[in-house]
Amino acid sequence: MQKYSESLRLQGKKIAFVPTMGYLHEGHLSLMRKGRSRGDCLAISIYVNPTQFGPGEDLDKYPRDFEGDEKLAEELGCDVIFYPTNQEMYPENYHTYVNVEKITENLCGLSRPEHFRGVATVCAKLFNIVKPHAAIFGKKDFQQLAVIKRMVKDLNMDLEIIGMPTVREPDGLAMSSRNSYLKGDERESALSLSRSLKRAEEMYENGERNAGRIIKEVRRCINDHSHTRIDYVKICDTETMEDSEYLDSESVLALAVWVGSPRLIDNHVFGEHLNI
Amino acid sequence: MQKYSESLRLQGKKIAFVPTMGYLHEGHLSLMRKGRSRGDCLAISIYVNPTQFGPGEDLDKYPRDFEGDEKLAEELGCDVIFYPTNQEMYPENYHTYVNVEKITENLCGLSRPEHFRGVATVCAKLFNIVKPHAAIFGKKDFQQLAVIKRMVKDLNMDLEIIGMPTVREPDGLAMSSRNSYLKGDERESALSLSRSLKRAEEMYENGERNAGRIIKEVRRCINDHSHTRIDYVKICDTETMEDSEYLDSESVLALAVWVGSPRLIDNHVFGEHLNI
Numbered sequence: 147m148q149k150y151s152e153s154l155r156l157q158g159k160k161i162a163f164v165p166t167m168g169y170l171h172e173g174h175l176s177l178m179r180k181g182r183s184r185g186d187c188l189a190i191s192i193y194v195n196p197t198q199f200g201p202g203e204d205l206d207k208y209p210r211d212f213e214g215d216e217k218l219a220e221e222l223g224c225d226v227i228f229y230p231t232n233q234e235m236y237p238e239n240y241h242t243y244v245n246v247e248k249i250t251e252n253l254c255g256l257s258r259p260e261h262f263r264g265v266a267t268v269c270a271k272l273f274n275i276v277k278p279h280a281a282i283f284g285k286k287d288f289q290q291l292a293v294i295k296r297m298v299k300d301l302n303m304d305l306e307i308i309g310m311p312t313v314r315e316p317d318g319l320a321m322s323s324r325n326s327y328l329k330g331d332e333r334e335s336a337l338s339l340s341r342s343l344k345r346a347e348e349m350y351e352n353g354e355r356n357a358g359r360i361i362k363e364v365r366r367c368i369n370d371h372s373h374t375r376i377d378y379v380k381i382c383d384t385e386t387m388e389d390s391e392y393l394d395s396e397s398v399l400a401l402a403v404w405v406g407s408p409r410l411i412d413n414h415v416f417g418e419h420l421n422i
Numbered sequence: 423m424q425k426y427s428e429s430l431r432l433q434g435k436k437i438a439f440v441p442t443m444g445y446l447h448e449g450h451l452s453l454m455r456k457g458r459s460r461g462d463c464l465a466i467s468i469y470v471n472p473t474q475f476g477p478g479e480d481l482d483k484y485p486r487d488f489e490g491d492e493k494l495a496e497e498l499g500c501d502v503i504f505y506p507t508n509q510e511m512y513p514e515n516y517h518t519y520v521n522v523e524k525i526t527e528n529l530c531g532l533s534r535p536e537h538f539r540g541v542a543t544v545c546a547k548l549f550n551i552v553k554p555h556a557a558i559f560g561k562k563d564f565q566q567l568a569v570i571k572r573m574v575k576d577l578n579m580d581l582e583i584i585g586m587p588t589v590r591e592p593d594g595l596a597m598s599s600r601n602s603y604l605k606g607d608e609r610e611s612a613l614s615l616s617r618s619l620k621r622a623e624e625m626y627e628n629g630e631r632n633a634g635r636i637i638k639e640v641r642r643c644i645n646d647h648s649h650t651r652i653d654y655v656k657i658c659d660t661e662t663m664e665d666s667e668y669l670d671s672e673s674v675l676a677l678a679v680w681v682g683s684p685r686l687i688d689n690h691v692f693g694e695h696l697n698i
Contacts, residue, residue, distance in 0.1 A: 156431060156432070239524075242521070242572060243521050244518065244520055245518070245520075245521055246517070247517040249517065267577075271578045274577055274578040274579050274580060296517060301543075386515075
């Protein structure tokens, strides 16, 4: 992959890259379409990265469907799928990790302490292997996008990071490979995430700026649905990821909720369009 | 620098890179000559990297002579000097660090706990900025070279790391910018490092394979000189940097000794040529 990418670069070709964990859905496809429009070559990776999963998380049962993914990628005009093994990515005596501090301390960093270290490390590796001019990530993983942008800037990596809007099911549920875990009426309960985002945006539009009051309402809304267990509901600064007491134009509502077995996340930047 | 390097790469030119903290001496020049022979473009950096200095270390008084360095670099046929400011390298809200684990736990990692994190981070940044095909480091900083090699391999950085032999003064003292701190008869005491390496190699050649016995003799030899205070004397595996009890073909004697104010380091891989 690295040799192929280097040969493309020597020919002056532009490489766009979408890193994924596979089990592709419409969210991934929107990133790939963006990449298709930005590069002479569209590369994607499919790799369920073990270092971003904690003990007891869903590494082993994370959904996989390489043949289905391959078909979707081909239809979309993807040129290369980079599909490495764990042995290739983390051989014996592997010892190097990229840590992005501060902005990883809140939100998902609280309940998944090693998660962003794994994300930053695997992205650093993938960027060095695929050598893209641009890499495209979804805004559903809001903190992840912030971590990648911070790493790229801090380590002077020569590529552009593009964030794309969250793609939702017609009823509002944010697309996620983990939605496949939802059983029976858990699917209905999973709507509590997007519904509560909508409720929060309505409060914001009606002039509410007190984070505590919005969070209280969001928690109530989620708890009204069965099968839900809140990990966190927070309102933070979009840049620093620190908790905000009062909302301004740079405030994001981020939430993580177990709905049955899967832990789902969603978020909304106040004042931005919310297509729910 | 990054744009210039990218334009060179697009022309198919090879870039060789020697990262330095300046105050260039014959050791650096040997790295630069190697780089000159390996690249169409020889780039060096001069940057006293604050993140690799601990509290109470010699960051503020580290010797600097940019004009002298510039002259030496030009004479040697160096094409570019990358000479960034701290503000450029570590702007406000800088939060990303590269950690190489395990092999940084012993030796200098014991007495300088953040040192290799700073070294790995700044080298990752410099490699991303200068985009070299090869980077050249001195073997005097044995553990540093191992850390850089490990990081490059682990993070799939597409460049070759070349290690070059330690350059010594005619009397055996390993070249170091920090030798400039030595006052009066401390210079004579500083020979205790290379003399003790020589003594250790003699023991090895006479069949000694017990690390403890060699270390004891090395410590005695260093302590025989005035102004010396040992930080560590260790015999390790060259790959894992773990302490060895018995010597084999992959054993290195590494030592760090304060001689007056400077802390000097030196090392020797048993069985290799030692020009003292």
